[in-house]
Amino acid sequence: AQSVTQLGSHVSVSEGALVLLRCNYSSSVPPYLFWYVQYPNQGLQLLLKYTSAATLVKGINGFEAEFKKSETSFHLTKPSAHMSDAAEYFCAVLSGGSYIPTFGRGTSLIVHP
Amino acid sequence: DTEVTQTPKHLVMGMTNKKSLKCEQHMGHRAMYWYKQKAKKPPELMFVYSYEKLSINESVPSRFSPECPNSSLLNLHLHALQPEDSALYLCASSQDRGNEKLFFGSGTQLSVL
Numbered sequence: 001a002q003s004v005t006q007l008g009s010h011v012s013v014s015e016g017a018l019v020l021l022r023c024n025y026s027s028s029v030p031p032y033l034f035w036y037v038q039y040p041n042q043g044l045q046l047l048l049k050y051t052s053a054a055t056l057v058k059g060i061n062g063f064e065a066e067f068k069k070s071e072t073s074f075h076l077t078k079p080s081a082h083m084s085d086a087a088e089y090f091c092a093v094l095s096g097g098s099y100i101p102t103f104g105r106g107t108s109l110i111v112h113p
Numbered sequence: 114d115t116e117v118t119q120t121p122k123h124l125v126m127g128m129t130n131k132k133s134l135k136c137e138q139h140m141g142h143r144a145m146y147w148y149k150q151k152a153k154k155p156p157e158l159m160f161v162y163s164y165e166k167l168s169i170n171e172s173v174p175s176r177f178s179p180e181c182p183n184s185s186l187l188n189l190h191l192h193a194l195q196p197e198d199s200a201l202y203l204c205a206s207s208q209d210r211g212n213e214k215l216f217f218g219s220g221t222q223l224s225v226l
Contacts, residue, residue: 009153046216088153
């Protein structure tokens with residue numbers, strides 16, 4: 001079975017501040033993990049993915065995420081938030097022979113000037 | 114071409130209408146998906162087509178009828194919908210079933226009156 005939990009339905013930061021979006025997963029086997037971003041009135045776009053190579057994964061738009069097996073976490077970070085980063089972010093897990101990812105409930109990132 | 118194109122972008126229909134949503138990709142992907150997304154919620158899988166054959170139907174009501182005429186096209190036929198079916202309908206594709214990277218279209222925002 002696979003599941004993913006995103007802590008915090010909303011995260012609010014000031015422009016230029018660190019962005020941290022939390023994701024914890026549950027999987028009986030080593031998982032594939034993803035972060036997707038959804039801008040208003042758009043579909044989802046892949047930011048980055050972990051597929052058992054390097055534990056620190058760099059994605060698009062300056063985002064990165066670190067896979068920590070001991071903490072079953074895959075948190076998304078960005079050193080300096082931009083106004084354009086305001087969007088909905090979804091963590092997803094794929095494991096155990098399933099080929100359909102399970103999405104977390106999403107975290108809305110709000111960026112203040 | 115790395116896009117998944119969905120039409121129409123917006124659709125308003127009555128409960129007795131019949132309408133169709135269309136999705137097209139020219140990336141040579143062999144798996145295509147329909148998702149339903151309510152506001153501020155993660156996408157929910159409805160159907161998966163693999164090599165133009167329906168491989169997953171997530172217990173979707175029969176008022177939703179998918180069709181895959183060829184490897185590039187995916188339709189969703191709608192009939193006798195209910196107001197609670199109002200949502201963003203997202204199409205996605207992947208290189209193959211089991212390939213982890215999903216490419217999403219921008220969606221069709223459906224309102225059922």
